[in-house]
Amino acid sequence: MFNNFSVPYEVNPKYSKKVAYFSMEYAIHQPLKIYSGGLGFLSGSHVRSAYELKQNLIGIGILWKYGYYDQARNQDQTLQVQWNEKRYNFLQDTGIKFQITIHDAPVWVKVWYLKPEIFLSAPLFLLSTDLPENDYISQTITHRLYDSNVATKIAQFMLLGIGGAKLLDILNFNPEVYHLNEAHAVSSVFYLYNKFGSKEEVKKRLVFTTHTPEEAGNEKHDFGMCYRMGYFSGLPESKVRELIGSNDNLLNHSLVALRFARKANGVSQLHGEVSRKMWYHYEGVCEIAAITNAQNWRYWADKHLYRFKDEGNDVGFDDRKRHLKKRALDIVADQTGKLYNPDVFTIVWARRFAGYKRADLITRDRERFERLLNNTKYQVQIVWAGKPYPLDNTAINDFNHLVHLSKNYSNIAVCTGYELTLSKRLKQASDIWLNNPRVPREASGTSGMTACMNGAVNLSTNDGWIPEFIQHGHNGFVVPTPPYESMTTEMQDAYDLDKIYDILEHEILPIYYDQPDVWREIVKNGMNDVRYQFESNRMADEYYEIMYNQ
Known part of the structure; x- marks a missing residue:
């Protein structure tokens, strides 16, 4: 079923271009608790509308075992954080399992599928490392959305980016556009560089949506740590430095995305202006348009x-x-x-x-x-x-x-x-x-x-x-x-x-x-x-x- 995967409904010719949409979280419906807030609400409405308009788009995300967290109360009514295991009978086991390399070790990835007819959304593939073939540390990669441990968070970014791009190859979906909703999945660009052979070929296919209106809010991680973890898909450091146009000790994920994408967008007209002021003084940054967020x-x-x-x-x-x-x-x-x-x-x-x-x-x-x-x-x-x-x-x-x-x-x-x-x-x-x-x-x-x-x-x-x-x-x-x-x-x-x-x-x-x-x-x-x-x-x-x- 999943080899040579195609969107399982008749596509409107106006939207025939194949798109893979990467997002860390999706708020599609209450029972599927894989979201934290606004980014997820936006992604959820996007894939619902893609279904309504019959667009040739599929979503790539992560199946969070404990979701974001469950908000409960202490005895005095103050906030209590609970992480409770989530199980879903409406997700389909695709039977697909593959490996990606994190910290020089193989990590098994299992793929779950949300059929469009369940919640009236575009097809959604969810990645999980919570399986017995992995050691406990590897299993925890998909336990908590936005894990506070830095290494775990980088591994999550790698899973979404590298794992998501690799899944698309396994599915033989061959998207014409890779759409990164926020920079969490930007590790995909190095996988795609190895696949297509040049930055120009990646650029032809990549678009990026930024949601963060101030530079300090964009995630940065230690370059050496990312390199040791395999974030760059085996590329030598000198090549990575050349590709990202930076010798900084911190890897700015958004800046990498803006230099690899052929086009980016802010999420309101005002945010488009703010983003252009924020990023245009950097060399090699792509055009930043604006598409105002909306809800279904x-x-x-x-x-x-x-x-x-x-x-x-x-x-x-x-x-x-x-x-x-x-x-x-x-x-x-x-x-x-x-x-x-x-x-x-x-x-x-x-x-x-x-x-x-x-x-x-x-x-x-x-x-x-x-x-x-x-x-x-x-x-x-x-x-x-x-x-x-x-x-x-x-x-x-x-x-x-x-x-x-x-x-x-x-x-x-x-x-x-x-x-x-x-x-x-x-x-x-x-x-x-x-x-x-x-x-x-x-x-x-x-x-x-x-x-x-x-x-x-x-x-x-x-x-x-x-x-x-x-x-x-x-x-x-x-x-x-x-x-x-x-x-x-x-x-x-x-x-x-x-x-x-x-x-x-x-x-x-x-x-x-x-x-x-x-x-x-x-x-x-x-x-x-x-x-x-x-x-x-x-x-x-x-x-x-x-x-x-x-």
């Missing part, structure tokens, strides 16, 4: 809400949104003991916990925060949720700080288990989807798109995809952009905090409670404006148009 409408949107909107049935629309809120708030009550009222204005901040995303920002002005929570005329309830990286102690402290804070208020709750299902439910619970990253740290950010698809309104700083979307007061609310570059971090935080409260107190709450017809129109405008422009079918089409077919 068919998976994410509440279809009944859209139907009522399209019919002009305001009673049905309001009733549906209230039902969605109540159902989601029952989950909040089950987790936290906080029984919320679906008729009360609900603010949700939910996404990966990271310092620059500033989960706790609105709590930092205690006087205004108290006033907001205790306002009897314009009542408010707030929900937080999200997974910090399991060893990011600062982000975990932010999460735990909010947990302890919530114990003092009846209208603050913090949820755990922020994965695909809870994400959709909290978007349905939300009246305002609060998004306040430090500009310009958010490359794209897509949670606000799916929030809109479920009748929530964005209140955001003007970063990532937001400048392409929000018309203030029409389909959302945005913090006006000052000259951030001349501000310190403290000044920026203070400015954004002040503006968020001004918009909440003087615009959003009065409209929500005193002008419900106006509020409904803002919700509907947001739903209309994300429907096609920020839908992943548009994005998947643009990848063929801008990246693959050029």
Whole structure:
């Protein structure tokens, strides 16, 4: 079955070019827990849209035995990290096993397959080293997504890159385009160099998507360690140095990708500009275009809400949104003991916990925060949720700080288990989807798109995809952009905090409670404006148009 593998459905001639899409994580559906956050949500929507459009694209990923991690609670409700084994009866054993070399030793790789009809996605091949033929250390390569051990992480990069490229040869798929979604799989370029014989031949076939808007955030590892581990597929050091154009002691994976790809892209129009400024002073970097991230409408949107909107049935629309809120708030009550009222204005901040995303920002002005929570005329309830990286102690402290804070208020709750299902439910619970990253740290950010698809309104700083979307007061609310570059971090935080409260107190709450017809129109405008422009079918089409077919 898997020799001479081809996409098992009729391909649309518009998308006939063969593409192999490499990603470290995929959030395709809740039961398949091989994702951590935004990168996975993006990859999941991409392969869903590739299926809907019948594109000739297959995904290459890794089957993580323990997933990212399971987010549980300690006795005092603070965050507890659990790694629990995952088993899936819907993945097919391909029978394919092969070896790659890591640290001069053979490592066996087993291949699992997710059929397109299971979750309506492009074909997905998942690699695992968790098999008895391997020693324990080799087995652990595919235990934890983004393992904190440096050698394990480099081995994971090699598995995805070298192992993924080798699998494509075994499948005889022969892609015309190798698409690296982030630089995790860039070890593939050295395997492909050996296969095709020149950098030019690799370049013809390679495209690269970068998601990181600052140079320091791009992963770098010790060159000597990578070399000893076999990252460069047996090429001598002098040849590697020549190919990557660097004598640095640190290997910058993104820079290697930008020098080997024929074209790269940022993930919003703003991020495209930021990326060009960030990388163009390096020699040999390819053109960097921009394709704004998007999310899959068919998976994410509440279809009944859209139907009522399209019919002009305001009673049905309001009733549906209230039902969605109540159902989601029952989950909040089950987790936290906080029984919320679906008729009360609900603010949700939910996404990966990271310092620059500033989960706790609105709590930092205690006087205004108290006033907001205790306002009897314009009542408010707030929900937080999200997974910090399991060893990011600062982000975990932010999460735990909010947990302890919530114990003092009846209208603050913090949820755990922020994965695909809870994400959709909290978007349905939300009246305002609060998004306040430090500009310009958010490359794209897509949670606000799916929030809109479920009748929530964005209140955001003007970063990532937001400048392409929000018309203030029409389909959302945005913090006006000052000259951030001349501000310190403290000044920026203070400015954004002040503006968020001004918009909440003087615009959003009065409209929500005193002008419900106006509020409904803002919700509907947001739903209309994300429907096609920020839908992943548009994005998947643009990848063929801008990246693959050029």
